[in-house]
Amino acid sequence: MEERLILTPKEEIENRIFSLKVLMEEKGLDCAFFHYKVDYYYLSGTMQDAVLYVPLYEEPVLFVKREIERAKRESPLKNVVWTKSFRDITEYVSPAKKVGLQIDVLPYREVQRLLGELKNPEIFDSSSLVKELRRKKSAFEIMLMREAAKIQKKVYEYVPLILKEGMTEIELGGHLEAYAKTLGHEGILRMRSLNYEPYSWHILSGESGSVVGYAESPMAGFGLSPAFPVGASFKKIRRGEPVLVDFGVCYYGYHVDQTRIFAIGEIPKKFVDAYEISKEIERRVIDMILKGLKSGEIFELAKRIADRYGYSEYYLGYEPYKVKFLGHGVGLELSELPYIAEKHDYPIEEGSIIAIEPKFVFPGEGACGIEDTFLYQDGKVIPLTESDDGIILL
Amino acid sequence: MEERLILTPKEEIENRIFSLKVLMEEKGLDCAFFHYKVDYYYLSGTMQDAVLYVPLYEEPVLFVKREIERAKRESPLKNVVWTKSFRDITEYVSPAKKVGLQIDVLPYREVQRLLGELKNPEIFDSSSLVKELRRKKSAFEIMLMREAAKIQKKVYEYVPLILKEGMTEIELGGHLEAYAKTLGHEGILRMRSLNYEPYSWHILSGESGSVVGYAESPMAGFGLSPAFPVGASFKKIRRGEPVLVDFGVCYYGYHVDQTRIFAIGEIPKKFVDAYEISKEIERRVIDMILKGLKSGEIFELAKRIADRYGYSEYYLGYEPYKVKFLGHGVGLELSELPYIAEKHDYPIEEGSIIAIEPKFVFPGEGACGIEDTFLYQDGKVIPLTESDDGIILL
Numbered sequence: 001m002e003e004r005l006i007l008t009p010k011e012e013i014e015n016r017i018f019s020l021k022v023l024m025e026e027k028g029l030d031c032a033f034f035h036y037k038v039d040y041y042y043l044s045g046t047m048q049d050a051v052l053y054v055p056l057y058e059e060p061v062l063f064v065k066r067e068i069e070r071a072k073r074e075s076p077l078k079n080v081v082w083t084k085s086f087r088d089i090t091e092y093v094s095p096a097k098k099v100g101l102q103i104d105v106l107p108y109r110e111v112q113r114l115l116g117e118l119k120n121p122e123i124f125d126s127s128s129l130v131k132e133l134r135r136k137k138s139a140f141e142i143m144l145m146r147e148a149a150k151i152q153k154k155v156y157e158y159v160p161l162i163l164k165e166g167m168t169e170i171e172l173g174g175h176l177e178a179y180a181k182t183l184g185h186e187g188i189l190r191m192r193s194l195n196y197e198p199y200s201w202h203i204l205s206g207e208s209g210s211v212v213g214y215a216e217s218p219m220a221g222f223g224l225s226p227a228f229p230v231g232a233s234f235k236k237i238r239r240g241e242p243v244l245v246d247f248g249v250c251y252y253g254y255h256v257d258q259t260r261i262f263a264i265g266e267i268p269k270k271f272v273d274a275y276e277i278s279k280e281i282e283r284r285v286i287d288m289i290l291k292g293l294k295s296g297e298i299f300e301l302a303k304r305i306a307d308r309y310g311y312s313e314y315y316l317g318y319e320p321y322k323v324k325f326l327g328h329g330v331g332l333e334l335s336e337l338p339y340i341a342e343k344h345d346y347p348i349e350e351g352s353i354i355a356i357e358p359k360f361v362f363p364g365e366g367a368c369g370i371e372d373t374f375l376y377q378d379g380k381v382i383p384l385t386e387s388d389d390g391i392i393l394l
Numbered sequence: 395m396e397e398r399l400i401l402t403p404k405e406e407i408e409n410r411i412f413s414l415k416v417l418m419e420e421k422g423l424d425c426a427f428f429h430y431k432v433d434y435y436y437l438s439g440t441m442q443d444a445v446l447y448v449p450l451y452e453e454p455v456l457f458v459k460r461e462i463e464r465a466k467r468e469s470p471l472k473n474v475v476w477t478k479s480f481r482d483i484t485e486y487v488s489p490a491k492k493v494g495l496q497i498d499v500l501p502y503r504e505v506q507r508l509l510g511e512l513k514n515p516e517i518f519d520s521s522s523l524v525k526e527l528r529r530k531k532s533a534f535e536i537m538l539m540r541e542a543a544k545i546q547k548k549v550y551e552y553v554p555l556i557l558k559e560g561m562t563e564i565e566l567g568g569h570l571e572a573y574a575k576t577l578g579h580e581g582i583l584r585m586r587s588l589n590y591e592p593y594s595w596h597i598l599s600g601e602s603g604s605v606v607g608y609a610e611s612p613m614a615g616f617g618l619s620p621a622f623p624v625g626a627s628f629k630k631i632r633r634g635e636p637v638l639v640d641f642g643v644c645y646y647g648y649h650v651d652q653t654r655i656f657a658i659g660e661i662p663k664k665f666v667d668a669y670e671i672s673k674e675i676e677r678r679v680i681d682m683i684l685k686g687l688k689s690g691e692i693f694e695l696a697k698r699i700a701d702r703y704g705y706s707e708y709y710l711g712y713e714p715y716k717v718k719f720l721g722h723g724v725g726l727e728l729s730e731l732p733y734i735a736e737k738h739d740y741p742i743e744e745g746s747i748i749a750i751e752p753k754f755v756f757p758g759e760g761a762c763g764i765e766d767t768f769l770y771q772d773g774k775v776i777p778l779t780e781s782d783d784g785i786i787l788l
Contacts (some may be wrong), residue, residue, distance in 0.1 A: 005619070005620070006619070007620065008620075035588065035589075036588060036589065037588075037589040037608075041620075041621060045620065046620055047608065047620060047621055047622070047623055048607065048608050048623065049589070049608035065608075066606060066607065066608060066610075066715060067606045067607050067608065067614070067715070070606075070607065070623065074620045101502070103501060103502040103503045103506075104501055104503050105501050105588060106501060106502055106588065107497060107498055107499050107500060107501060107502070107588065108495070108497040108500055108501065108502045108504075108505035108506075109497045109498050109519065110502075111502035112497075112502075125503065168576065170575045170576060171572075171575075171576050173575070174571060174572030174573070174574075174575040174576060175572050177568060177571065177572065178565075178568030178569050178571065178572040179568070180568075181564045181565075181567065181568040181595075181618075181626075182562065182564060182565050182568060184618060184619075186617075186618050186619065186621065186622040187593060187595065187622070188582075188591050188593060188622065194429065194430060194431075194499060194500065194501065195429075195430065195431040195443070197582050199581060199582060201575075201581065212460060212461045212464075213442065213460065213461055213464065214431075214441065214442050214443035214459075214460060214461065216460075220461075223580075224575075224578060224580050225399070225400070225578075225580065225645070225646045225647065226399070226401065226402075226435075226439065226440055226441060226468045226646070226647075227435060227441055227580065227644075227646050227647025227648075227726075228441070228580040228581070228582065228644075228647065229441055229442065229464065232575075250621075250622075251619070252619045252620070252621050253619065253620075253621025253622065254621075321460060321461070332621075
């Protein structure tokens with residue numbers, strides 16, 4: 001067990017807390033609370049059941065409800081203290097006029113209770129601060145994401161070894177997931193959403209690739225039932241149709257995202273053409289990132305490439321289900337800042353790790369396209385995902 | 395695809411909406427909103443991206459953001475209407491003085507916005523109403539849960555076919571999950587929690603069974619990293635130790651929960667004894683449910699059985715990590731009403747489906763115990779889960 005355990009270094013946590021305090025000071029916050037585990041993991045190094053309290057001019061305190069020893073082992077913070085109930089922690093909090101709370105995810109009832117106990121301070125969305133920090137990745141984070149990408153590469157190499165005509169999408173998805181877990185994939189992908197549950201088995205063959213659903217994605221798939229109506233289904237994989245494998249990997253909490261197309265036998269020319277266009281768009285987006293274009297400009301210019309080839313009807317989905325993004329940051333959540341999306345008014349900065357996914361969807365027929373996760377660093381945009389970038393024909 | 399699709403019957407949805415309105419009327423609500431998908435699925439039959447609006451004296455309206463055609467196919471509600479954004483729906487809402495909102499799960503920011511648009515009505519937790527309704531299962535729900543239990547039985551029969559000395563916990567977990575998915579298991583388990591993500595691969599061997607974590611459970615396991623510190627790990631399964639397999643199955647959104655103990659070769663007597671006591675407690679709890687005892691009384695009396703055998707130190711975990719519940723309702727969430735738990739002041743009523751899990755944890759050594767999901771109906775408490783109830787020795 002232990003030899004595999006990588007802990008977040010003390011210096012890393014100290015840097016993150018310091019950067020957070022700079023933002024808190026700018027916003028005039030006296031203190032901030034972090035209740036959402038992805039964020040207190042980022043700021044503390046542990047995901048044990050906890051609430052992180054960060055006063056502007058004092059040491060942070062991590063209140064832990066159950067396994068304090070694990071939390072102490074994992075977190076380099078000085079103050080990791082046990083609490084019987086998170087209802088008690090406000091007793092330890094200094095009076096504050098303006099308080100950061102994660103109001104984008106914390107339920108209303110809980111915030112109302114907290115506000116009462118804190119004597120109704122002014123509140124500010126503390127999630128916005130940590131989202132901003134998480135936008136740029138450290139060397140430690142990049143190292144973990146490279147490891148995640150290595151796992152992903154092996155998973156994609158495993159596909160042609162097991163994919164067979166007549167196999168169901170979910171059978172393929174299950175096998176890939178079982179294999180990925182033996183390599184360190186954590187199984188659950190994360191996204192801050194009340195209702196959207198990301199998952200690894202986004203395996204869509206033929207017409208499944210054109211089925212839209214609740215995911216804000218060009219394609220959703222049938223899923224297994226109306227109660228889980230996304231991703232792989234019981235549809236059998238046939239000869240001559242594109243099999244879209246969008247298999248996210250999560251390692252030590254860090255995601256990488258990638259899509260490749262597999263097929264048993266040749267697939268219709270339109271899919272091959274769409275795939276080539278999607279590769280061209282991916283390359284051109286990288287050029288535009290390097291030139292410092294703004295996110296929204298990149299989004300618009302990329303669309304023109306699809307237009308020029310006469311494929312705009314299918315680009316990023318079909319009407320009225322087209323999506324308004326072409327890329328998304330990746331890190332402790334599958335989708336985070338920065339985005340390459342309509343009306344987003346910022347350039348993609350160095351230190352970002354971003355998935356680019358210019359996909360095409362043909363109604364009733366299927367989906368095709370590439371996706372890779374890229375690191376922008378030292379004046380270069382390089383892929384973390386390193387699978388062969390062609391359509392993989394079996 | 396289609397032949398597998400079971401849709402929620404119209405009558406079922408009508409009954410649920412009617413029962414909801416009875417509760418709304420009791421609480422003096424003019425209308426109620428359901429934003430959380432598990433609950434609007436229960437009330438509408440679809441999980442497409444939607445918000446359900448239920449006015450007391452009018453027909454409910456399901457506002458759907460993306461795939462309206464799928465939602466219409468799945469939901470028998472009369473009014474299933476497309477909306478570009480959920481921000482627009484308040485325009486269609488009649489003025490109301492007292493409004494039900496799911497304030498236990500809906501983020502603060504979203505509720506604040508809604509309250510502004512609804513002109514600051516009095517609010518009431520609409521989740522409490524649907525939780526109450528979901529407490530008793532209909533014939534349709536019982537049918538789906540029986541199907542889930544059949545899948546679970548096959549998964550447990552698969553364990554001895556693949557379990558080998560030296561296999562890691564996560565390898566076993568991954569294979570079981572892949573197999574379960576081919577049978578219809580949906581992979582993701584659900585629980586209304588900001589931070590707790592349930593999962594199927596709760597496979598704990600030897601000392602892993604005594605590792606506590608963020609889950610409100612007697613045992614959590616090492617997990618794969620500090621970022622996912624629960625469930626199966628890279629620990630190898632050894633001869634002569636108990637292997638606890640707590641593999642939840644989800645079928646058409648309905649969960650069933652079960653635990654069995656497997657072992658390669660003989661295991662120490664204390665585990666065998668603990669297992670027998672746990673079976674006795676399970677039987678006695680059923681008697682107490684049938685006698686109409688209150689939940690909290692059942693909890694206390696069950697504890698005395700462990701005491702009498704001299705095993706109280708290990709019962710439901712060890713101090714300070716003992717849990718205060720012995721059973722939980724199961725349905726569209728893995729854990730829901732009713733509970734068999736400390737200080738819960740209600741009898742278990744007919745129509746309930748409840749998992750009973752009297753487990754023992756020996757610090758540093760492992761965990762042992764049984765869990766089954768039972769249906770209380772027609773004066774009988776019968777198991778849905780039907781796996782062999784002994785320790786399975788290989």
